[in-house]
Each structure stands twice: as C-alpha cells, then as structure tokens.
Amino acid sequence: MTQTCTTCPYCGVGCGVLATPDKVKGDANHPANYGRLCSKGSALNETVGLEGRLLAPRVNGADTTWDTALGLVADKFKAAVDEFGPDSVAFYVSGQLLTEDYYVANKLIKGYIGSANIDTNSRLCMASSVAGHKRAFGTDTVPGCYEDLEQADLVVLVGSNLAWCHPVIFQRLLAAKAARPQMRVVVIDPRRTATCDIADLHLPVTSDGDSAIFNGLLAHLVDAGCVDQAYVDAHVDGFDAAVSAARASDPVQADVSADDLATFYDMFAKTEKVVTVYSQGVNQSEAGTDKVNAIINCHLATGRIGRPGMGPFSVTGQPNAMGGREVGGLANMLACHLDIENEAHRDAVQQAWDSPTMCTHAGLKAVDLFRACEEGKIKALWVMSTNPAVSLPDATRVSEAIKKVPFTVVSDILERTDTGDLAHVLLPATGWGEKSGTVTNSERVISRQRKFLPVPGTARPDWDIIADVGRRMGYSGFDYASEAAVFREYAALSALGKTFARDFDISGLAQLSDAAYDDLQPIQWPVPTDGNTGGRFFAEGGFYHAGGKAKMLPITPPAPKSYDGLTLNTGRIRDQWHTMTRTGRSARLAAHLAEPFVEIHPEDALANGLHDADLAQLTTDQGQAIVRVLITSNARRGAVFVPMHWTAQTAAAGRVNPLVAAVTDPFSGQPASKDTPVALKRADMAWYGFVVSTQPLAPQTAYAAIAPSHTGWRAELAGVNAPDDWEAKARMVTGQTDAAAAVFEDASSGAVRVAFHKDGIIEALFFAAAQPVAVARNYVSGLLQKDISSLSALAGRAGANVADPGATVCACFDVGVNTLRTEIAAGATTVAALGERTCAGTNCGSCKPELAALIANAQASVAAE
Ligand SMILES: Nc1nc2c(c(=O)[nH]1)N[C@H]1C(S)=C(S)[C@@H](COP(=O)(O)OP(=O)(O)OC[C@H]3O[C@@H](n4cnc5c(=O)[nH]c(N)nc54)[C@H](O)[C@@H]3O)O[C@H]1N2
Ligand SMILES: Nc1nc2c(c(=O)[nH]1)N[C@H]1C(S)=C(S)[C@@H](COP(=O)(O)OP(=O)(O)OC[C@H]3O[C@@H](n4cnc5c(=O)[nH]c(N)nc54)[C@H](O)[C@@H]3O)O[C@H]1N2
Ligand code: SF4
Ligand SMILES: [Mo]
Numbered sequence: 001m002t003q004t005c006t007t008c009p010y011c012g013v014g015c016g017v018l019a020t021p022d023k024v025k026g027d028a029n030h031p032a033n034y035g036r037l038c039s040k041g042s043a044l045n046e047t048v049g050l051e052g053r054l055l056a057p058r059v060n061g062a063d064t065t066w067d068t069a070l071g072l073v074a075d076k077f078k079a080a081v082d083e084f085g086p087d088s089v090a091f092y093v094s095g096q097l098l099t100e101d102y103y104v105a106n107k108l109i110k111g112y113i114g115s116a117n118i119d120t121n122s123r124l125c126m127a128s129s130v131a132g133h134k135r136a137f138g139t140d141t142v143p144g145c146y147e148d149l150e151q152a153d154l155v156v157l158v159g160s161n162l163a164w165c166h167p168v169i170f171q172r173l174l175a176a177k178a179a180r181p182q183m184r185v186v187v188i189d190p191r192r193t194a195t196c197d198i199a200d201l202h203l204p205v206t207s208d209g210d211s212a213i214f215n216g217l218l219a220h221l222v223d224a225g226c227v228d229q230a231y232v233d234a235h236v237d238g239f240d241a242a243v244s245a246a247r248a249s250d251p252v253q254a255d256v257s258a259d260d261l262a263t264f265y266d267m268f269a270k271t272e273k274v275v276t277v278y279s280q281g282v283n284q285s286e287a288g289t290d291k292v293n294a295i296i297n298c299h300l301a302t303g304r305i306g307r308p309g310m311g312p313f314s315v316t317g318q319p320n321a322m323g324g325r326e327v328g329g330l331a332n333m334l335a336c337h338l339d340i341e342n343e344a345h346r347d348a349v350q351q352a353w354d355s356p357t358m359c360t361h362a363g364l365k366a367v368d369l370f371r372a373c374e375e376g377k378i379k380a381l382w383v384m385s386t387n388p389a390v391s392l393p394d395a396t397r398v399s400e401a402i403k404k405v406p407f408t409v410v411s412d413i414l415e416r417t418d419t420g421d422l423a424h425v426l427l428p429a430t431g432w433g434e435k436s437g438t439v440t441n442s443e444r445v446i447s448r449q450r451k452f453l454p455v456p457g458t459a460r461p462d463w464d465i466i467a468d469v470g471r472r473m474g475y476s477g478f479d480y481a482s483e484a485a486v487f488r489e490y491a492a493l494s495a496l497g498k499t500f501a502r503d504f505d506i507s508g509l510a511q512l513s514d515a516a517y518d519d520l521q522p523i524q525w526p527v528p529t530d531g532n533t534g535g536r537f538f539a540e541g542g543f544y545h546a547g548g549k550a551k552m553l554p555i556t557p558p559a560p561k562s563y564d565g566l567t568l569n570t571g572r573i574r575d576q577w578h579t580m581t582r583t584g585r586s587a588r589l590a591a592h593l594a595e596p597f598v599e600i601h602p603e604d605a606l607a608n609g610l611h612d613a614d615l616a617q618l619t620t621d622q623g624q625a626i627v628r629v630l631i632t633s634n635a636r637r638g639a640v641f642v643p644m645h646w647t648a649q650t651a652a653a654g655r656v657n658p659l660v661a662a663v664t665d666p667f668s669g670q671p672a673s674k675d676t677p678v679a680l681k682r683a684d685m686a687w688y689g690f691v692v693s694t695q696p697l698a699p700q701t702a703y704a705a706i707a708p709s710h711t712g713w714r715a716e717l718a719g720v721n722a723p724d725d726w727e728a729k730a731r732m733v734t735g736q737t738d739a740a741a742a743v744f745e746d747a748s749s750g751a752v753r754v755a756f757h758k759d760g761i762i763e764a765l766f767f768a769a770a771q772p773v774a775v776a777r778n779y780v781s782g783l784l785q786k787d788i789s790s791l792s793a794l795a796g797r798a799g800a801n802v803a804d805p806g807a808t809v810c811a812c813f814d815v816g817v818n819t820l821r822t823e824i825a826a827g828a829t830t831v832a833a834l835g836e837r838t839c840a841g842t843n844c845g846s847c848k849p850e851l852a853a854l855i856a857n858a859q860a861s862v863a864a865e
Pocket of ligand 3: 009011033
C-alpha cells in the first residue's frame with residue numbers, strides 16, 4: 001500500500017512519519033528524526049480507531065446537521081457581539097491546530113469580530129519563552145536548530161525531561177554523545193529524571209532556583225574572562241545592568257551543592273560550544289520570563305548564539321506550538337510576529353485582510369479569560385483542540401466558569417471530553433491522518449501533515465468549520481477553496497515581515513500551486529522571496545529591537561519561599577499525551593504507567609506516614625486528589641511530583657489540576673504549574689482492588705484509574721466502604737450482566753476474588769483486599785478471553801512453570817520488568833545486550849534510560865550482597 005508522508009501529531013520535535021492505515025514508521029528523509037520515532041509516535045495506528053469519535057455536530061446533546069449547528073454558532077456569536085461588543089466573545093485554541101486552522105481562527109476574531117480575545121493552550125506552555133525572546137531579541141525567534149545539540153560540547157538541559165518529552169531529540173543527543181564522548185551533558189531539574197541517565201552532572205535545583213544559578217553563572221563568566229567583548233559592544237545593550245543584578249543575587253538560593261555548581265560554572269566557562277535547552281521547568285513559573293532571560297544573558301555575554309553548536313534553545317511542546325506563535329495565536333500578538341499595540345502593524349494587517357474591524361488592544365490571557373467567563377463577561381466561547389477543564393490550573397474552578405458561559409462551543413475529535421461535556425454545541429473535527437495542512441516544529445521547520453485515512457462521519461477540518469462560521473456571520477474574507485489557499489494567503493501576508501524588519505517571512509511560499517503545496521518538503525523558515533532560506537539567527541547580531549541590538553536584562557531571582565511544607569511539581573510521563581484522548585486508547589502505552597501517582601522522597605514519605613503502593617490524599621488551597629504513592633530517591637526532598645494526564649473519565653480522583661494554584665508570571669501570563677504548596681496523608685480506604693473486563697468499566701468507587709488492556713479494560717480501585725455483596729459490586733464494576741460468577745472470599749484476610757466467565761472463557765476478573773492487591777497486573781490483563789479455569793485465573797499470577805513478564809518497560813515490544821531482570825541476571829549487563837536478547841529498547845529507544853537504571857540497580861544490589 002502507498003505510504004503517506006506526514007508528521008507526528010504529538011510533540012514539537014515534529015518527526016516525519018510514513019503512514020498507511022495499518023502501519024506507521026519513521027521517515028528516514030525527515031530532518032527532525034531521520035527515521036526514528038518514539039513510543040507514542042510508533043503507537044499512532046493504535047489511536048486512530050473510531051470508537052468514541054464525534055461523528056456529527058451536536059446541539060444540546062442531540063445530533064444535528066452542520067447547517068443547524070453552524071447557523072446557531074454564527075447567530076449566537078453575532079448576537080453577543082452586537083449586544084455586548086466584540087470583547088464579549090472568546091476563542092480558546094491550541095498548539096495542536098494546524099497552521100491553516102490557527103490562521104483562520106485568528107483572522108476571524110482579530111480582524112472581523114474585532115477582538116483579541118483569542119488565547120491558546122500555548123499560554124500554559126511557551127508564553128514565558130515568547131516573552132523572554134521578545135525582551136532579549138525584539139521578536140520571538142528561536143535562533144538555532146537540532147544539529148546544534150549534536151555539535152555542542154556541552155548541552156545544558158534546564159527544566160526539560162527530554163528523554164520522555166522530546167524523545168527523538170534525546171535519541172539524537174545520545175547518539176552524538178556516544179560518537180563524541182568528550183561531549184558533556186548537565187541536567188538542572190529538581191528531580192532525577194530519565195534524562196539524567198546521560199548527564200555528567202545533575203543539579204537538583206530547588207523550585208525556581210534557576211535564575212540564581214544563571215545569575216551566578218553570568219558573574220562567573222565575567223570573572224573568568226569569558227565575555228565576548230567585541231560581540232557585546234557591537235550587538236548587545238544592557239550588559240552592565242545585567243551583570244550588577246547578577247552580582248547582587250546569591251546562587252546559594254538554588255540549594256545545590258557548591259562543588260557541583262562550581263563544576264558546572266567551570267564547564268560552561270571553558271566550553272565555547274554550549275547549547276542551553278529549556279522547557280516547562282523554566283516556562284511554567286511565576287518567574288518564568290526572568291528565568292528565560294537569565295539563561296539568554298549568559299549566551300549573549302559570551303556571544304555563543306547562532307553559531308553551530310551554540311545558543312539558547314527553547315524546545316516547543318506541541319506539534320504546532322511554533323506555528324501558533326507565527327500566526328499570532330496568543331492574545332497579545334498579531335499574525336507574522338507583528339504587534340497588536342503597534343498601529344502601523346495593525347493597519348498593514350487590516351489592509352492585507354481588507355477587513356472591516358481590527359482589534360486595538362491585547363485580549364485576555366488564558367487564566368484571565370476563564371476568570372472573565374466566571375464573572376459573566378464572556379457570552380459566547382469557542383474551544384478548539386484543547387481540553388481546558390483538565391489542563392488549566394485550578395481546574396474545578398475553570399469547569400465552573402465554563403458552565404457559566406451562556407453559549408459554549410467545543411470542536412474536538414471525541415464525543416466526550418471533560419470540556420466537551422460542558423458544551424452546548426459539539427463540532428466534529430477531522431483528526432490526525434484525516435486532515436491536511438502544515439505545522440512548524442521547535443527548529444522552525446515547516447512540515448506537511450497529510451491525509452491518509454477516510455473522513456469519519458461528517459467531520460470537517462477545523463479551518464473549514466471556522467471559515468464557514470465567518471461566512472455565516474456575514475464576512476467576506478473566508479471563501480477558501482482549500483487549505484492550500486489559506487496557506488498561500490498567510491505566506492503572502494508574511495511579506496510584512498520584510499516591511500517591518502521582522503524575523504518571520506515565508507513569502508517565498510506564497511505562490512505555491514496546489515500541487516506544490518501537496519508536495520511541500522520540510523523547509524526551515526525564513527523563506528523570503530529573495531535571500532537565504534532557513535539557517536541560524538544572530539551570529540552576526542541583527543536583532544529586532546530598534547537599533548538592531550539584543551538586550552541583556554537585569555534579573556532579580558524570586559525570594560526563596562518561606563513555606564516549609566511540601567510543594568507540588570507536575571508534568572509528564574513517557575507514554576501519555578496530555579489528557580490522554582488519543583494515547584489513552586493504546587493498551588501498549590497504558591502498560592507503562594497505568595495510574596496517577598505521586599513521586600515522593602523516602603524521607604518525606606516517612607514523615608507523612610506513607611508507604612509504597614498506598615494511596616495518598618493530596619490537599620492544597622484549591623482542591624484535593626487521590627493518587628498512588630511511589631517512593632523514590634529520585635524525588636527532591638520537599639517537592640513531590642504528580643503527572644498531569646488523568647481526567648474525570650480515566651481517574652476522576654487523580655486529576656492534578658484541581659490542586660494547582662492559578663498563579664501566573666507577570667510578563668507572560670503563563671501559569672506556574674510546578675510549585676503549589678501541598679499537604680499529603682495516607683488516604684483511608686476500606687478496600688483496594690484491581691479489575692479487568694471485556695466490558696467498559698463503571699467503578700463508582702472513591703478511587704478508580706481506568707486504562708485499556710489488549711482485550712478490554714483494566715482498573716485500579718479503592719473504596720471507603722466495603723460492599724455487603726461483593727459479587728454484585730464486582731458485576732457492576734465489570735459491566736458483566738449475564739456472565740457466570742465464581743466467587744472466592746477469604747474471611748480471615750478479607751480478600752475477595754471474582755471470575756466472570758462465559759462458556760469457559762474468562763470475561764472479567766475482580767480482585768479486592770484490605771491492602772493494595774498483590775496480583776501481576778499485566779499477566780492478569782492477558783487472561784481475558786482465555787480458556788482457563790476460574791481458579792487458576794484467580795491465582796492472579798503465573799504458575800511456577802509460566803513466566804510473568806511483569807510491568808511493561810519497553811512499550812514497543814511489550815517487554816516486562818521481570819523478563820529484563822532475568823536477562824540481566826543471566827549476563828545481559830548492557831543496554832545493547834538487553835536489546836539483543838529481548839528486543840527492548842531497539843525500536844524507539846524511549847525506554848533506554850529505564851533499561852540502564854535496571855542494570856545499575858541489579859549491579860548495585862549484587863555489590864551490596
Ligand atoms: N510523553 C509526553 N511528551 C510530551 C508531552 C506529553 O504530554 N507527553 N507534551 C508535550 C508538551 S505540550 C510539552 S510543553 C513538553 C514539556 O516537556 P518538559 O518541559 O520536558 O516536561 P515536564 O514534565 O512538564 O517538565 C519538565 C521538568 O521540569 C522540572 N521542573 C519543575 N520545576 C522546576 C524548576 O523550578 N526548575 C527546573 N530547572 N526544573 C523544574 C520537572 O521536575 C520536570 O522534570 O512535552 C511535550 N512532549
Ligand atoms: N498541572 C499541569 N498542567 C498542565 C501542564 C503541566 O505541565 N502541568 N502543561 C500544560 C501544557 S504545556 C499544555 S500544552 C497543556 C495541554 O493541555 P490540552 O491542550 O488541554 O490537552 P490535550 O489532551 O492535548 O487536548 C487536545 C484536545 O484536542 C482534541 N483534538 C485532537 N485532535 C484534534 C483536531 O484535529 N481538531 C480538534 N478540534 N480537536 C482535536 C483532543 O481530543 C483533546 O481533547 O496542558 C497544560 N497543563
Ligand atoms: S519524538 Fe515522538 S512524539 Fe515527538 S514528534 Fe517524534 S515520534 Fe512524535
Ligand atoms: Mo505544552
């Protein structure tokens with residue numbers, strides 16, 4: 001079957017994918033991945049099924065026609081604008097929209113409705129980097145490219161768990177380090193993450209201690225004579241003020257060992273080729289923008305920017321976070337990196353659009369936008385391709401705020417999401433593989449997403465839905481024949497980049513024919529009509545502030561927190577994507593970490609009365625949650641970590657954002673999602689359970705975390721009251737109405753095991769006990785639909801003659817921890833040897849850090865014997 005050349009819809013690495021409906025593989029010709037894919041990319045085929053898809057527009061819960069639904073949307077938005085003014089409506093969009101979708105949404109609200117009340121989930125993600133770039137460079141430019149990481153002699157990763165969140169760049173880094181062992185890697189992160197596996201040095205910084213570290217570094221660079229005076233004189237303003245602010249702060253605030261800090265400073269000073277990569281540990285902070293500038297200051301002072309192997313490098317999270325910034329997706333930006341506040345910019349865009357009205361001031365940023373919903377100021381809201389009821393801080397309050405909006409529209413691919421459940425109108429969008437357009441990755445490479453799957457039901461591409469609403473609102477600028485036509489208009493508009501001396505210019509693509517757009521190969525911007533395409537920025541200066549100079553900023557690190565309890569850090573796990581609406585469908589991906597957890601240091605666990613596998617109750621000023629306890633010395637003392645992925649549908653009690661305070665950075669408006677004061681205690685549960693079933697699960701228990709298994713569903717459970725009738729409870733939870741039940745109760749221990757079977761085939765298994773149940777999860781999940789006696793199924797683990805693979809480590813080949821431990825004991829003491837014997841780590845390589853950790857642990861325990 002012909003393969004379609006497209007791009008992965010997950011992270012900002014932007015890997016090229018060769019896809020057919022049955023199979024995906026990495027595109028060897030794509031400059032982001034050269035054939036590699038990570039565990040999530042490799043599982044794409046498992047996540048495009050039609051179950052749960054929204055197939056027709058829905059108004060107040062009933063399927064309807066596009067004509068009815070979009071007529072209503074246009075009427076309601078128009079009525080709100082007419083009665084309450086343009087700022088009474090809002091769009092909340094996403095870095096997962098394609099550039100064409102994003103462009104049309106912006107054009108509609110900023111240029112026709114006349115409001116800038118459009119913000120995006122990139123506010124939760126990249127806003128501090130954008131603000132930091134603009135302060136330093138005069139525009140939102142990422143100066144370098146991925147090759148810089150391979151060519152550097154020192155790579156500093158700040159608040160980035162690259163191994164799990166940008167796995168293919170991590171693999172490239174790993175390969176580069178293997179080829180050039182002199183390369184050094186430093187990780188600055190409160191936690192010892194999988195990324196630390198390749199680190200020569202890990203600085204377990206206290207939350208928000210980063211500015212103190214980089215201020216200290218700047219002072220050290222000056223003292224060590226590392227300033228590139230010629231570069232600073234020619235291209236940089238603000239050097240003296242930045243250095244005196246740096247000298248006024250104290251790196252002790254970062255709470256890392258003085259020796260380690262000195263080692264880091266020395267490495268940085270002595271290495272010309274340094275890349276500093278940063279991500280959410282930097283951006284998602286009350287002082288995120290300052291952290292970005294504290295980092296950039298060090299690169300500007302040394303002139304280490306824009307040359308091969310050098311520069312600050314903000315890696316983007318979502319597949320089109322960068323494209324969104326280019327089209328002006330944020331409430332305070334205009335298309336093509338132009339500024340709303342600049343009258344000349346506004347006029348030029350309005351002229352190009354030939355539009356009736358133009359927003360005149362910045363719109364509401366995400367957190368404020370939902371506050372305005374709460375206050376009744378927003379009369380019509382349209383959410384596209386994002387799930388704010390899950391992903392915004394103080395999420396319960398956000399859900400309540402959305403409920404207060406008189407008219408809410410959600411465009412999604414699924415019929416049920418936590419946000420969609422709050423909407424009046426649901427609009428079915430075509431998803432990855434069903435639609436077509438462009439995305440821009442972390443290194444400014446524009447790639448095509450191409451269609452290779454049939455359109456499900458009556459779903460339509462996002463740009464087409466938005467343009468239709470524009471036409472129905474009576475506007476003339478929305479007659480696009482195709483996504484190629486949208487792209488051409490946008491590319492032509494970007495010629496304004498040249499007019500106003502901005503970085504972003506892709507006007508060289510404005511004349512693409514439909515066929516040339518179809519064939520468009522990955523291309524790095526800028527793509528001007530004349531001049532060079534792509535490349536790095538700023539090696540020879542050429543910044544975008546008036547006068548062409550960059551600015552170093554004086555940074556005062558935030559005062560150390562006086563709070564002496566625990567704080568809550570949040571983020572991602574290797575095999576899930578955000579609110580799990582897609583990755584959550586893959587049994588393989590779920591097998592890695594199947595429930596929400598709190599990573600906690602052994603001493604903090606002891607002090608708070610927590611044991612491994614307990615459930616912990618977390619309480620903050622905002623809310624409560626219940627998650628599994630995972631005790632690990634990888635955690636920093638005083639800070640616990642909880643992943644962000646679980647939802648009302650997958651683990652209602654285990655959602656983290658109801659806990660997170662909606663505190664924002666003063667410059668970027670980005671929420672600080674990594675540092676909320678939290679209290680922990682053991683959750684009092686009368687019983688714990690594990691269940692697998694061929695039917696959808698309906699637990700209705702105090703704690704439940706549901707995941708797919710290869711032949712059905714699995715869940716972890718816990719309840720505060722033990723039911724009187726276990727069989728009835730088990731039947732309800734497993735959704736088995738007519739299967740025969742075999743019930744085993746152990747009166748002395750309180751343990752209960754129930755098997756449901758039909759014609760000798762296992763349909764469901766239910767295990768409950770007064771303590772967390774000790775059954776082999778993956779083994780038990782594999783028993784569904786097997787012809788095996790209830791009694792042996794309820795043993796809950798493999799017999800002596802059958803190997804139990806244990807929890808999945810390698811998602812690609814489903815290799816379990818027990819299999820790996822056996823092979824390590826039998827002499828496979830390198831990651832490569834484990835790969836040869838079990839295949840683990842040989843496809844995407846995402847599990848290599850965990851393989852290395854297993855080997856190290858085994859060797860440590862042998863040494864201790
Ligand atoms: N598997 C997976 N990959 C993804 C995603 C996903 O959902 N799943 N999402 C994508 C998206 S949109 C994004 S934005 C990226 C995010 O990618 P990352 O930013 O790498 O991911 P996070 O886990 O959010 O946070 C990174 C690290 O910041 C650390 N941190 C917390 N506070 C501080 C601090 O004060 N200072 C420092 N130095 N570090 C701190 C955390 O301990 C954490 O390990 O990932 C992208 N890739
Ligand atoms: N506590 C905490 N919270 C966080 C973070 C954190 O680190 N900690 N990280 C933040 C960050 S960086 C980010 S980026 C956000 C992400 O948070 P969200 O954007 O809310 O999460 P997603 O699950 O990616 O939501 C995407 C939605 O779009 C739908 N969708 C998929 N494809 C399409 C399509 O083609 N069209 C349409 N219309 N819909 C589609 C999906 O089904 C899903 O409902 O979370 C933020 N929240
Ligand atoms: S690293 Fe993984 S998730 Fe990111 S784009 Fe590549 S395959 Fe997709
Ligand atoms: Mo993100």
